[in-house]
Each structure stands twice: as structure tokens, then as C-alpha cells.
Amino acid sequence: MIAKARHIELPAVLLSHQELEEAPLPLFVFLAGTNGRCASYTLDVKEGDHVKIGDKLGMRKGPFFEQPIISTVSGTYLGIEKHLHHTGKTCDFLKIQNDFQDELSSLCHERSEEEIASLTKDDVLNIMKDMALVGLGGSSFPSYVKLQGEHDIHTIVINGVECEPSLASDHRLMLEHPHEIIEGVKYLMKAVGAKEGKICAKWIYKDLESTFSSALAGEEGSGVSYCQVYNFYPQGWEVACIKSATGIEVESGHLPAEYGVLEYNVATIYSLYLAIRYGTPLLERYVQIHGDGVVNPKFFKVRIGTPIQDLVALCGGYTDSGKKKRLIFGGPMMGNTVNSDDVICSPTVTSLLVLDEAPYKADPCVRCGSCVYSCPTHLMPVLIASAVKAGDKAKVKSLHPERCVECGLCAYACTSHINVTEFVRRAKRIAKL
Numbered sequence: 001m002i003a004k005a006r007h008i009e010l011p012a013v014l015l016s017h018q019e020l021e022e023a024p025l026p027l028f029v030f031l032a033g034t035n036g037r038c039a040s041y042t043l044d045v046k047e048g049d050h051v052k053i054g055d056k057l058g059m060r061k062g063p064f065f066e067q068p069i070i071s072t073v074s075g076t077y078l079g080i081e082k083h084l085h086h087t088g089k090t091c092d093f094l095k096i097q098n099d100f101q102d103e104l105s106s107l108c109h110e111r112s113e114e115e116i117a118s119l120t121k122d123d124v125l126n127i128m129k130d131m132a133l134v135g136l137g138g139s140s141f142p143s144y145v146k147l148q149g150e151h152d153i154h155t156i157v158i159n160g161v162e163c164e165p166s167l168a169s170d171h172r173l174m175l176e177h178p179h180e181i182i183e184g185v186k187y188l189m190k191a192v193g194a195k196e197g198k199i200c201a202k203w204i205y206k207d208l209e210s211t212f213s214s215a216l217a218g219e220e221g222s223g224v225s226y227c228q229v230y231n232f233y234p235q236g237w238e239v240a241c242i243k244s245a246t247g248i249e250v251e252s253g254h255l256p257a258e259y260g261v262l263e264y265n266v267a268t269i270y271s272l273y274l275a276i277r278y279g280t281p282l283l284e285r286y287v288q289i290h291g292d293g294v295v296n297p298k299f300f301k302v303r304i305g306t307p308i309q310d311l312v313a314l315c316g317g318y319t320d321s322g323k324k325k326r327l328i329f330g331g332p333m334m335g336n337t338v339n340s341d342d343v344i345c346s347p348t349v350t351s352l353l354v355l356d357e358a359p360y361k362a363d364p365c366v367r368c369g370s371c372v373y374s375c376p377t378h379l380m381p382v383l384i385a386s387a388v389k390a391g392d393k394a395k396v397k398s399l400h401p402e403r404c405v406e407c408g409l410c411a412y413a414c415t416s417h418i419n420v421t422e423f424v425r426r427a428k429r430i431a432k433l
């Protein structure tokens, strides 16, 4: 059952209507060797090698998968440098000196309509693998894994909900590339035999409603439709989005595919379109640099691999408020706070929120139950926090913290300003030991 959580109604986001700037191509581009999911890698290049867009430079090694490292510029490979992943982890990055020629690899192969029409499910799965497609809603989970199951799929749900307050990257992508997204959905529907493809966004975005109404003219009979969902947080959570789009409730511990549904983020579908149609990797993302801690907040189109410091500089740097800055990658609810801006724009980076740090003090828990009432996965965060504090592992496990989707609502709702979510995160780690 989906919880009757106390959802947060959200204001319309205006940032996506802010003028979009094309960030200048950087002189040096950095591509993750290791990242949040892959602890090691191998290299196919040596220092001084010339590389092109789409060239495979090596292979990341995940716990049960491998993922090619693909160049997003042409230029010269210079070696490995340490920088931060947006999760705050220090990782190895391949450094490429850009030659600004944007030469395309011979591996990038544009497909004809006939070739696309003949692609099987296995072909699409292999394209996803070869192009290192991942969940761009933030999970960075390898996209092909969802295609490995044998379940009959009747519906593809395309998640463009982006429900966290202040985020606007997917909204912008949907405004600018509706036809490519519709084509991507159709490719995927054909590959898995789905009859329906539902492109979901919040009802509050009237501009998207008219954009897709026009873009879908002539697509009657294709099975692709535009679906307006609620404007609350966490409507972008996979389970909530599927429920709104199809009426299907995915029970905890089960996969959407067991119900005949696959769910993909809208940017992932766009990257699938590029991979199938042009044989190219995703090269750019829309990235917001915003918050009261930057001089001139901006919205950029950014080449993947660009240092975030370059973007902050284009915003005029940080405000001189005398306060420490808090850097959050992602939204204010689920984003990662990091200690430094030495972060590289990977495919899943869409927002840096810079806030002036406010003095913060938690009060004792008053057992008000707000955190329980707010939890969309029916957990009891207050009890989990108590069990963590008491070091009671058996109790922690019995409260099923693994069901937490880290939405942050329990901390947001806490009347005593306790970071309850952080306790639940710790509980998840304890429960795994």
C-alpha cells in the first residue's frame, strides 16, 4: 500500500524559465573512473593518446556489472586525477585536454529507420550497456538491468516528475526535446512489447502540457500519452509515480516489472534516443547553480565532465555574507551535502544548491509522531532513531529501515528539528552488517 503521507504541496518552479546559458566548453574534462557504484576500473588508453567523442577509454567495475568509460570531448588523455564525486566521495577521474574539435569516434554509428525498426530487445539492452546508460533521476543504476527480466511488460512509465522543490533540469529537457523523448519511448516500447508509454510530469507545468499536446499530434495509435500527476513531494518516487500513472500499487520488496511496468527517468529515455538514433553518448545536461550563496544564480547547458568550479565562477562566485556555505548536490530534501566544490559534472549532476549555513540546534524528541505520519513507506523513524542511539541492532532490523527511500520527509516534518533521516540512513547501514 502507498502511504497516506502528509505530502508537501509545491510552488511552481520558475527557474526552468530562466534564460539558459550554454556553458563554455572546458579546457579540461574529467570522466569518472570510480564513482558511487563502481569501486575500480581498467584503462584502454595511455597518457598522450588522442581520443574522440564516443571512444571507450576503459571500463568501470561495479558489484555485478561493468560500464564503459566514454569520452565526451575529443582531445588528449593526460592521466588520472582525484576529484569529488557529487556524493562527496573522492574518486579517480580521467583527465582529457579538450581540442575543441568535437571529433566523433568511428564507434558512433547513426542508424537508419530500417535498422532501428529491426532492433530486438537484446539489441536495445546491448546498446544501453555499450553506451553506459544509467538512471539519470539520480540512482545512476545501470539501465540495461531492468531489461534483463522475463516479465511481460505492458506499460513504460517515463518519470519527468522531478518532485524535489527547486529542481528544473528534467522540466527544461522536456520543453526542449519532446519529439526525441517520444521517439525514445517508442523504441523502448517496441523492444519490450509494451502497449502503452506514459510520459509523466506535474500538472502544474502547463507549458509541458501544451508542448506535449503539440508533439503528440499525429501519434494517435502509438500508445504514447502525456500523463499529468500530482504536485506533491515525493511524487517522483518510482512507486508513487507508477501509482499515479497506472493505478498500480507496487508493494514493498517487489519490482514494477512484476506488475508489467518498467519505469525510466525522462533524461534516461532521451539518452536512449541518442544512443539508438545516433550511436552517441549523452554529452550534455542542464545544470542549475542556485541558492542565496551564489552571486548570480544561473541555469546552464553543460558538457559532462566539466568542473563545477567553472560554473560557480560563471555565476560570479559565492556571496560574501560572512557565513559558511552549505553545498548541496541535488534537491534540498534528498541532495548530498559535500565539503568542497571540487566536484565534476557527471551525468547525474543537475543542480548545485548553495546556502548560507544557518545556526542549527535540535531539541529533544517530544514524541509528536510527525515523522511517522509523514513517512511514505510506513516506517517509524522515531523508533528507528531510538534503536540506533541505543545500539540495539536486533530492534533496528525489526523496524525494516531498508524500506527507507531517503526522501527526507521525516527530518523535514520533525517539530524538534532532529535530523531523523540521518538516523534512518545509519540504521540501513547497521541492518546490513
Ligand code: SF4
Pocket: 371, 374, 375, 376, 377, 378, 379, 381, 403, 404, 405, 406, 407, 408, 409, 410, 411, 420, 421, 424
Ligand atoms: S527518509 Fe526514510 S524514514 Fe524518513 S520519511 Fe522518508 S522514507 Fe520514511
Ligand code: SF4
Pocket: 364, 365, 366, 367, 368, 369, 370, 371, 372, 381, 382, 410, 413, 414, 415, 416, 417, 418, 420
Ligand atoms: S517528528 Fe521529531 S519530535 Fe516528533 S516523534 Fe519524530 S523525532 Fe520525535
